[in-house]
Amino acid sequence: MTVEWILTPDRLSAAMGLLAAYTGMCWGIGAKVRKQRLADEAQGSAPEGKTDAPAVLVVYSSQTGQAEALARATAAMLTERGLQVRLLAAQKLGAELLARYSQSLWLLSTTGEGDAPDQALGFVQGLMASQPDLQNHQSLVLALGDREYQQFCAFGLQVHEWLQACGARSQVVCVDNMDSQSLQDWQGLVTQMHQSLQGGKAGAPVSAPAQDWLQTPAAVPMVLSQRKLLNPGSQGGPLYWLEWKPQFGALPQWQSGDLVSLCVPADPERARDYSIASTPADGSLQLLVRQSTREDGSPGLASDWLCRGMAVGDVLPLTVREHAGFRLGENAGRPLILVGNGSGLAGLLSHIRARVQQGCGDQWLLFGERSPQHDALYGEQLQTWLVQGHLARLDRAWSRHATQSLYVQQLLNREAEEVVRWVERGAAIYVCGSLQGMGQGVHLALQAILGEAQVDAMLASGRYRRDVY
Numbered sequence: 001m002t003v004e005w006i007l008t009p010d011r012l013s014a015a016m017g018l019l020a021a022y023t024g025m026c027w028g029i030g031a032k033v034r035k036q037r038l039a040d041e042a043q044g045s046a047p048e049g050k051t052d053a054p055a056v057l058v059v060y061s062s063q064t065g066q067a068e069a070l071a072r073a074t075a076a077m078l079t080e081r082g083l084q085v086r087l088l089a090a091q092k093l094g095a096e097l098l099a100r101y102s103q104s105l106w107l108l109s110t111t112g113e114g115d116a117p118d119q120a121l122g123f124v125q126g127l128m129a130s131q132p133d134l135q136n137h138q139s140l141v142l143a144l145g146d147r148e149y150q151q152f153c154a155f156g157l158q159v160h161e162w163l164q165a166c167g168a169r170s171q172v173v174c175v176d177n178m179d180s181q182s183l184q185d186w187q188g189l190v191t192q193m194h195q196s197l198q199g200g201k202a203g204a205p206v207s208a209p210a211q212d213w214l215q216t217p218a219a220v221p222m223v224l225s226q227r228k229l230l231n232p233g234s235q236g237g238p239l240y241w242l243e244w245k246p247q248f249g250a251l252p253q254w255q256s257g258d259l260v261s262l263c264v265p266a267d268p269e270r271a272r273d274y275s276i277a278s279t280p281a282d283g284s285l286q287l288l289v290r291q292s293t294r295e296d297g298s299p300g301l302a303s304d305w306l307c308r309g310m311a312v313g314d315v316l317p318l319t320v321r322e323h324a325g326f327r328l329g330e331n332a333g334r335p336l337i338l339v340g341n342g343s344g345l346a347g348l349l350s351h352i353r354a355r356v357q358q359g360c361g362d363q364w365l366l367f368g369e370r371s372p373q374h375d376a377l378y379g380e381q382l383q384t385w386l387v388q389g390h391l392a393r394l395d396r397a398w399s400r401h402a403t404q405s406l407y408v409q410q411l412l413n414r415e416a417e418e419v420v421r422w423v424e425r426g427a428a429i430y431v432c433g434s435l436q437g438m439g440q441g442v443h444l445a446l447q448a449i450l451g452e453a454q455v456d457a458m459l460a461s462g463r464y465r466r467d468v469y
């Protein structure tokens with residue numbers, strides 16, 4: 001099917017309005033909620049809310065931030081309505097703490113091929129491998145996933161089954177790519193739980209309409225100010241650099257590692273995430289987008305719109321999404337080993353730029369692409385940073401090199417001793433790019449170089465972070 005788009009100003013603003021509303025509904029866990037952000041409590045600290053109020057535990061595990069944002073919004077809503085809420089990441093949950101609660105909410109995404117988010121590894125191998133007694137415990141599980149993956153919502157479903165096996169009464173809602181119906185169902189169930197907890201209490205607040213606490217529009221209309229093909233003549237798909245400026249006012253704020261979420265007019269039902277390649281100090285929001293082709297040869301809807309359909313000067317609502325799992329966070333002071341391929345350079349570039357701006361050059365980039373003739377992305381810029389000392393090392397692997405074909409995981413293996421030295425020196429590892437091939441290959445290489453136990457420990461503690469897709 002071909003969709004013809006003739007963009008009159010009226011149509012554009014109507015489409016933008018729709019997109020902004022939709023994007024806001026999907027992702028907008030906005031300023032209001034962030035202001036009330038509940039700190040991640042350590043195990044012993046007191047929950048938020050009045051001390052005689054019913055208590056609820058809210059547990060999350062998230063790879064790209066959606067489950068975490070929904071958990072924060074859910075916890076903030078329950079706190080606002082008078083419950084004592086303890087919000088924490090799954091890896092911080094122990095059996096003793098869980099046993100203290102008779103109500104729990106779980107917001108969990110699935111990553112990889114049916115896997116738990118990276119930081120949940122400790123929870124999976126620890127608490128989930130045991131069977132605490134949860135008789136008289138009620139739980140609700142929100143399992144985030146995407147039906148395009150074979151093991152739909154696998155991790156959320158595993159936790160739901162584990163809770164049941166421990167004796168809890170558990171209900172689960174599976175969400176397909178943040179579909180609004182399932183999110184409404186979730187809000188309905190949480191509202192019911194809240195009402196039953198407050199049951200009959202004089203002065204209990206009347207519930208607001210079920211939907212409203214997950215909705216805060218946060219999409220910003222942005223103008224595509226420049227677009228450039230980065231790899232003319234490449235055997236791979238065309239890779240474009242896209243620069244965006246706000247249509248009105250100031251740039252939205254974000255940190256290196258964060259994502260942008262957007263819907264395109266040809267597929268307004270489905271939001272896509274892209275790693276941001278710049279920092280706000282660069283003065284624009286920049287993305288690297290590969291124009292993709294599906295198996296049947298037809299163009300990928302979103303990437304085709306971004307790379308060819310849109311004209312420079314057109315406007316699209318973009319939502320900046322915090323990606324806590326790939327930010328520098330506690331690793332800000334560490335040396336960095338940055339590993340990636342293709343459009344994954346975006347997520348790594350934002351970190352390099354952030355560190356260049358801070359005057360910190362203790363970072364090593366290992367990067368894979370096809371050929372040095374056509375795919376030397378940011379070649380001059382990277383070389384300049386190396387010469388200026390903003391990069392301590394730069395190693396590139398070319399998979400289609402005439403004489404020295406190499407993948408980035410092989411490069412890691414070749415540099416194994418240096419990798420060990422950097423890690424001993426306290427380095428954190430960031431990987432960005434394709435999951436198939438690169439992400440998995442790099443993981444295996446790191447296991448071979450550092451040992452499985454150390455890789456697991458680094459993953460669980462956030463010293464090894466991945467943005468692979």
Ligand SMILES: Cc1cc2nc3c(=O)[nH]c(=O)nc-3n(C[C@H](O)[C@H](O)[C@H](O)COP(=O)(O)O)c2cc1C
Nearest residue numbers: 062063064065066067109112114145146149152153
């Ligand atoms: C690399 C990657 C792998 C994924 N694997 C699965 C999967 O195996 N099963 C599934 O149902 N969803 C999968 N998803 C979809 C995510 O679970 C879904 O986008 C979810 O909303 C992300 O939530 P989070 O931001 O909290 O991690 C995957 C997403 C990505 C980016």
